[in-house]
Amino acid sequence: xxxxxxxxxxxxxxxxxxxxxxxxxxxxxxxxxxxxxxxxxxxxxxxxxxxxxxxxxxxxxxxxxxxxxxxxxxxxxxxxxxxxxxxxxxxxxxxxxxxxxxxxxxxxxxxxxxxxxxxxxxxxxxxxxxxxxxxxxxxxxxx
Amino acid sequence: xxxxxxxxxxxxxxxxxxxxxxxxxxxxxxxxxxxxxxxxxxxxxxxxxxxxxxxxxxxxxxxxxxxxxxxxxxxxxxxxxxxxxxxxxxxxxxxxxxxxxxxxxxxxxxxxxxxxxxxxxxxxxxxxxxxxxxxxxxxxxxxxxxxxxxxxxxxxxxxxxxxxxxxxxxxxxxxxxxxxxxxxxxxxxxxxxxxxxxxxxxxxxxxxxxxxxxxxxxxxxxxxxxxxxxxxxxxxxxxxxxxxxxxxxxxxxxxxxxxxxxxxxxxxxxxxxxxxxxxxxxxxxxxxxxxxxxxxxxxxxxxxxxxxxxxxxxxxxxxxxxxxxxxxxxxxxxxxxxxxxxxxxxxxxxxxxxxxxxxxxxxxxxxxxxxxxxxxxxxxxxxxxxxxxxxxxxxxxxxxxxxxxxxxxxxxxxxxxxxxxxxxxxxxxxxxxxxxxxxxxxxxxxxxxxxxxxxxxxxxxxxxxxxxxxxxxxxxxxxxxxxxxxxxxxxxxxxxxxxxxxxxxxxxxxxxxxxxxxxxxxxxxxxxxxxxxxxxxxxxxxxxxxxxxxxxxxxxxxxxxxxxxxxxxxxxxxxxxxxxxxxxxxxxxxxxxxxxxxxxxxxxxxxxxxxxxxxxxxxxxxxxxxxxxxxxxxxxxxxxxxxxxxxxxxxxxxxxxxxx
Numbered sequence: 001x002x003x004x005x006x007x008x009x010x011x012x013x014x015x016x017x018x019x020x021x022x023x024x025x026x027x028x029x030x031x032x033x034x035x036x037x038x039x040x041x042x043x044x045x046x047x048x049x050x051x052x053x054x055x056x057x058x059x060x061x062x063x064x065x066x067x068x069x070x071x072x073x074x075x076x077x078x079x080x081x082x083x084x085x086x087x088x089x090x091x092x093x094x095x096x097x098x099x100x101x102x103x104x105x106x107x108x109x110x111x112x113x114x115x116x117x118x119x120x121x122x123x124x125x126x127x128x129x130x131x132x133x134x135x136x137x138x139x140x141x142x143x
Numbered sequence: 144x145x146x147x148x149x150x151x152x153x154x155x156x157x158x159x160x161x162x163x164x165x166x167x168x169x170x171x172x173x174x175x176x177x178x179x180x181x182x183x184x185x186x187x188x189x190x191x192x193x194x195x196x197x198x199x200x201x202x203x204x205x206x207x208x209x210x211x212x213x214x215x216x217x218x219x220x221x222x223x224x225x226x227x228x229x230x231x232x233x234x235x236x237x238x239x240x241x242x243x244x245x246x247x248x249x250x251x252x253x254x255x256x257x258x259x260x261x262x263x264x265x266x267x268x269x270x271x272x273x274x275x276x277x278x279x280x281x282x283x284x285x286x287x288x289x290x291x292x293x294x295x296x297x298x299x300x301x302x303x304x305x306x307x308x309x310x311x312x313x314x315x316x317x318x319x320x321x322x323x324x325x326x327x328x329x330x331x332x333x334x335x336x337x338x339x340x341x342x343x344x345x346x347x348x349x350x351x352x353x354x355x356x357x358x359x360x361x362x363x364x365x366x367x368x369x370x371x372x373x374x375x376x377x378x379x380x381x382x383x384x385x386x387x388x389x390x391x392x393x394x395x396x397x398x399x400x401x402x403x404x405x406x407x408x409x410x411x412x413x414x415x416x417x418x419x420x421x422x423x424x425x426x427x428x429x430x431x432x433x434x435x436x437x438x439x440x441x442x443x444x445x446x447x448x449x450x451x452x453x454x455x456x457x458x459x460x461x462x463x464x465x466x467x468x469x470x471x472x473x474x475x476x477x478x479x480x481x482x483x484x485x486x487x488x489x490x491x492x493x494x495x496x497x498x499x500x501x502x503x504x505x506x507x508x509x510x511x512x513x514x515x516x517x518x519x520x521x522x523x524x525x526x527x528x529x530x531x532x533x534x535x536x537x538x539x540x541x542x543x544x545x546x547x548x549x550x551x552x553x554x555x556x557x558x559x560x561x562x563x564x565x566x567x568x569x570x571x572x573x574x575x576x577x578x579x580x581x582x583x584x585x586x587x588x589x590x591x592x593x594x595x596x597x598x599x600x601x602x603x604x605x606x607x608x609x610x611x612x613x614x615x616x617x618x619x620x621x622x623x624x625x626x627x628x629x630x631x632x633x634x635x636x637x638x639x640x641x642x643x644x645x646x647x648x649x650x651x652x653x654x655x656x657x658x659x660x661x662x663x664x665x666x667x668x669x670x671x672x673x674x675x676x677x678x679x680x681x682x683x684x685x686x687x688x689x690x691x692x693x694x695x696x697x698x699x700x701x702x703x704x705x706x707x708x709x710x711x712x713x714x715x716x717x718x719x720x721x722x723x724x725x726x727x728x729x730x731x732x733x734x735x736x737x738x739x740x741x742x743x744x745x746x747x748x749x750x751x752x753x754x755x756x757x758x759x760x761x762x763x764x765x766x767x768x769x770x771x772x773x774x775x776x777x778x779x780x781x782x783x784x785x786x787x788x789x790x791x792x793x794x795x796x797x798x799x800x801x802x803x
Contacts, residue, residue, distance in 0.1 A: 061381030101531030
């Protein structure tokens with residue numbers, strides 16, 4: 001809940017080294033695109049990108065200067081006609097998989113997809129065993 | 144002196160926990176109906192221990208209230224200039240203090256159980272108290288050996304460092320104690336479950352003893368999560384109300400388990416079915432509480448909750464976690480076979496629906512657990528993975544959608560066995576509401592799938608929640624049933640709020656010069672002025688925003704950007720305009736070079752319903768407790784009266800037939 005705090009702590013600690021903190025934020029960090037459709041596209045994308053300086057926050061809800069810069073990148077690239085997927089790929093190439101909340105199956109993330117499938121199977125199994133065999137048969141297991 | 148009294152009380156309490164554990168264990172060696180001579184100390188030990196642990200906490204509270212800077216914990220977490228309220232809440236705004244609160248609540252609930260619960264057989268009670276003492280002992284050891292809250296400084300500090308400004312808020316004054324009380328209430332459920340398992344007493348009588356604890360813990364967790372969500376919403380300044388942050392998940396997981404446990408206990412109490420399932424959920428719920436404590440307190444998350452970046456503490460809690468959870472599941476595995484089979488039931492029955500939904504809740508729990516722990520796991524191998532809303536939302540919806548559908552129908556089914564054909568009209572109405580709402584809403588625009596489904600389900604659930612009352616005389620419906628109706632309706636209300644927030648929110652971010660106006664939805668927002676203001680331990684710039692709805696009389700909002708000086712930090716204080724159909728959320732940001740101010744405004748239709756729903760759910764739980772207590776008291780007075788009458792008759796020498 002309080003990932004803000006971590007962001008601020010880090011921002012404060014980083015003050016002497018991060019010259020960007022003293023610079024004014026980029027134009028699209030805190031203002032929207034004029035075209036509502038493009039802005040909606042940008043907003044949807046921003047909600048799935050991680051503010052890498054923060055604790056569990058997307059760049060769409062962080063005050064960290066870095067999140068502002070990334071918002072500017074997303075909006076200006078959308079305005080320049082790039083697709084959200086291209087922008088995501090560009091950001092991943094720059095910051096690594098960590099920057100994207102959108103899950104993608106890869107060598108490191110496959111259990112995130114395999115386990116839910118497994119859970120579905122286990123759930124189906126448990127329900128069939130607990131509920132299914134009661135029909136008719138009196139040899140039902142206890143619950 | 145206060146610190147020394149507190150520390151001494153803690154050591155004594157730890158010693159009593161040992162006595163409680165040993166004495167309780169001796170109860171197991173007593174034959175049926177007899178009392179072991181060594182088993183009589185368990186109850187008094189638990190009661191005195193509760194007094195001592197609470198005393199220790201009060202001592203710490205007093206040290207914070209008087210800002211006793213010779214105590215290390217006070218010096219590093221408080222400040223003499225803080226308002227009194229936040230001095231007090233600062234007591235649990237840090238690692239040691241919050242663990243002391245945890246242990247205090249644990250001892251208090253153990254004391255209440257020992258002092259007031261007379262319905263259980265002595266052997267079961269002894270085993271329960273032994274387990275409770277064993278759990279308490281581990282946490283006393285953790286406090287005393289690695290997180291002593293009463294440590295003195297060699298030289299008292301001149302001034303304290305202060306409390307994290309984000310925590311200086313009324314939301315945080317109530318959120319952690321409520322959650323902790325909920326977590327720890329589940330410890331009693333755990334101890335009772337283990338006690339019943341060890342003495343083979345898993346039956347409806349045991350379920351009736353267990354139920355108020357589970358309900359109470361569940362109400363507190365519900366309330367704590369609701370308060371925490373609202374706090375995050377208004378305090379973090381971007382209008383988000385749930386982030387799937389590990390710390391939030393840490394409170395959600397015990398809630399999911401407790402929700403399943405609560406339903407399971409009701410089935411056990413009413414129908415004597417789902418015996419092992421209830422015990423397993425009891426173990427699971429407290430395991431999740433401890434896991435939550437571990438995640439938040441060990442430093443694995445390096446978030447604000449994890450002040451302890453000290454691996455020793457993390458390892459200690461992990462050890463406790465493995466000991467208790469591992470031990471509990473081992474006993475469960477060894478003893479579960481001995482628990483006799485409960486009553487059977489058909490698929491289409493109320494029990495069947497409850498089993499289905501308990502399995503769904505457990506599956507959602509598994510998804511949240513996986514998504515929370517997986518990034519930690521890969522980080523250990525230096526691979527950083529982000530798991531966030533785009534993962535959690537669809538993955539949990541897979542199980543949540545069928546769960547909500549069954550939840551609409553379940554309460555209409557009869558116990559044991561029912562024919563779905565009997566409910567044709569109701570089923571048709573529910574299906575029509577889901578489909579009709581989705582079609583109707585899609586007619587007005589393109590919306591994401593999940594909010595759309597949420598709207599459909601919310602409409603159906605809201606109507607279905609009241610269906611169990613159909614054809615009944617309303618004044619004769621038991622209070623507990625009203626509780627269920629209200630809680631289920633609360634789920635619909637909350638779901639409606641979430642779906643509306645997801646589908647219809649509007650956002651306006653802009654740089655505005657004083658005097659400038661921005662439009663959002665039906666509202667026009669005028670920045671009238673920006674002025675500096677000062678508080679007790681902060682300074683701020685405050686914007687004066689005139690909000691006018693469709694050209695009507697303007698309302699003034701005052702969002703602030705605060706700068707605290709000890710510790711130095713800035714926070715956004717959002718200003719909210721609450722209407723019955725939503726909230727306008729305004730934040731003031733920085734000043735741009737050209738003198739304009741960044742303002743952020745959101746119009747969030749029906750967002751408040753999320754928390755109204757949460758409160759309704761909690762209120763439903765309170766009604767359920769009240770209803771059960773009423774019935775229990777009635778039953779008890781009836782049985783005492785009956786016993787008196789029998790005694791009177793015997794005294795008269797009539798010796799009647801032993802009729803119950």
